[in-house]
Amino acid sequence: MLIEMAPLAKADAVPVMPAYKKAGKAQSRSTGADKVSAEATTKRMAWVTQVAAVRDDQDKTAFAELFAYFAPRVKSFLMKSGASPDLAEEVAQEVMVTLWNKAHLFDPSKASVSTWIFTIARNRRIDLLRKQKRPEPEDLPWGPEAEPEQADAMGLQQETEQLGHALAALPMEQRKLIERAYFGELSHSEIAAETGLPLGTIKSRIRLALERLRHTMK
Amino acid sequence: MEMKQIKHHLTESLLLAYSAGTLPEAFNLVVATHISMCDTCRAAASSYDAVGGEVMLEGAPEEMAENALAATMARIMRADPVDRTPPVRVANAVFPAPLRDYVNGDLGDVKWRKVGGGVSQMVLKTSDDASVRLLRIPAGTAVPDHGHRGLELTLVLQGAFVDETDRFAAGDIEVANEDLNHTPVAEAGADCICLAATDAPLRFNGFMPRLAQRFMGI
Numbered sequence: 362m363l364i365e366m367a368p369l370a371k372a373d374a375v376p377v378m379p380a381y382k383k384a385g386k387a388q389s390r391s392t393g394a395d396k397v398s399a400e401a402t403t404k405r406m407a408w409v410t411q412v413a414a415v416r417d418d419q420d421k422t423a424f425a426e427l428f429a430y431f432a433p434r435v436k437s438f439l440m441k442s443g444a445s446p447d448l449a450e451e452v453a454q455e456v457m458v459t460l461w462n463k464a465h466l467f468d469p470s471k472a473s474v475s476t477w478i479f480t481i482a483r484n485r486r487i488d489l490l491r492k493q494k495r496p497e498p499e500d501l502p503w504g505p506e507a508e509p510e511q512a513d514a515m516g517l518q519q520e521t522e523q524l525g526h527a528l529a530a531l532p533m534e535q536r537k538l539i540e541r542a543y544f545g546e547l548s549h550s551e552i553a554a555e556t557g558l559p560l561g562t563i564k565s566r567i568r569l570a571l572e573r574l575r576h577t578m579k
Numbered sequence: 580m581e582m583k584q585i586k587h588h589l590t591e592s593l594l595l596a597y598s599a600g601t602l603p604e605a606f607n608l609v610v611a612t613h614i615s616m617c618d619t620c621r622a623a624a625s626s627y628d629a630v631g632g633e634v635m636l637e638g639a640p641e642e643m644a645e646n647a648l649a650a651t652m653a654r655i656m657r658a659d660p661v662d663r664t665p666p667v668r669v670a671n672a673v674f675p676a677p678l679r680d681y682v683n684g685d686l687g688d689v690k691w692r693k694v695g696g697g698v699s700q701m702v703l704k705t706s707d708d709a710s711v712r713l714l715r716i717p718a719g720t721a722v723p724d725h726g727h728r729g730l731e732l733t734l735v736l737q738g739a740f741v742d743e744t745d746r747f748a749a750g751d752i753e754v755a756n757e758d759l760n761h762t763p764v765a766e767a768g769a770d771c772i773c774l775a776a777t778d779a780p781l782r783f784n785g786f787m788p789r790l791a792q793r794f795m796g797i
Binding site for chain 1: 590591592593595596598599600601602603604606607608610611612614615618619621622623624625626627628629630631632633634635636637638639640641642643644647648650651652654655658661663666675676677680681705706730
């Protein structure tokens with residue numbers, strides 16, 4: 362997806378300490394925080410900080426922490442999508458290698474780390490299990506001023522957390538349908554137009570981040 | 580790429596299927612090309628990716644092999660240093676990047692083949708569960724009245740066409756299924772260039788178009 366593709370114009374334009382590394386304060390600024398456990402958002406912001414540490418310092422400890430949490434979940438996702446345990450193990454490792462190599466393309470104002478890792482895993486699955494190329498949208502031009510604001514990153518992390526809660530709160534049957542779609546078990550015509558998921562707020566937030574990005578390009 | 584006023588967007592089920600990675604390659608190409616031109620659908624697609632990320636986190640984790648982290652670090656260290664230079668941007672391209680990949684160039688590089696009635700096409704190579712082609716319809720010309728057995732996506736890249744349902748200009752996508760019989764007519768002015776994908780042969784109404792179909796291969 363775009364988050365995988367969006368390049369930094371100059372690697373040396375990256376500040377040593379990105380704004381969103383100074384975690385904590387912006388939380389009170391955003392709305393909807395009361396609905397989501399602050400702890401969960403802190404966890405998501407910690408992932409963001411870990412990816413930034415991999416990007417800026419090739420930090421192996423931060424990588425090990427991301428690996429411990431995400432690799433077993435990527436493996437589980439791939440097995441549910443039809444991969445054998447051996448293949449799933451292999452691909453989960455590859456996905457984590459890609460995280461290391463593409464950490465500079467991750468943008469926390471447009472995706473949570475979980476979202477980004479999912480897109481990497483999905484693309485490898487299409488490649489390996491379906492033997493197809495995956496056309497991706499053109500990346501957006503990325504200016505030196507485009508380093509995301511901490512508040513934007515924090516807001517998006519909260520929206521993603523809320524989306525996770527909304528998904529868990531869906532009636533079982535509906536949730537199973539969505540899961541089956543993402544495990545690759547449903548064709549396009551079997552997917553209902555109405556998922557019951559409240560996507561409006563996260564959509565508008567990403568839309569605003571895109572508008573800001575296009576504005577800085579002018 | 581300049582953003583245009585886009586009126587006709589992707590459907591929710593197409594966005595979900597694209598995010599889940601279950602569409603045929605031909606449809607993926609049309610979806611990725613539309614998203615490249617449309618920030619509304621880009622934000623929507625990212626939201627569906629966020630759902631995928633949460634589905635991935637929900638499942639019970641699968642234990643990784645004992646030496647998995649060490650093996651992954653070894654792969655990272657073995658690999659060449661990461662190239663962080665952003666991809667070269669093509670100025671004033673008509674086709675977005677994913678389409679340029681399949682054409683091997685821009686509009687000027689398309690190898691058109693005449694298919695009758697003034698219409699030209701270039702079939703793009705994808706997996707064979709669906710097909711995708713570029714169509715060039717001279718200004719003022721009609722594509723024969725046809726219905727659809729499966730799903731047909733038509734994305735306008737240049738010019739505009741009008742059919743029984745509405746007007747479709749650059750960036751607009753028409754999603755057609757069994758229910759739609761239509762006669763798209765290219766507007767006066769510029770030739771209409773479209774990217775069209777289908778998972779079943781089109782069904783032309785009338786003898787002459789059926790004859791033409793044998794030569795057009797659509």
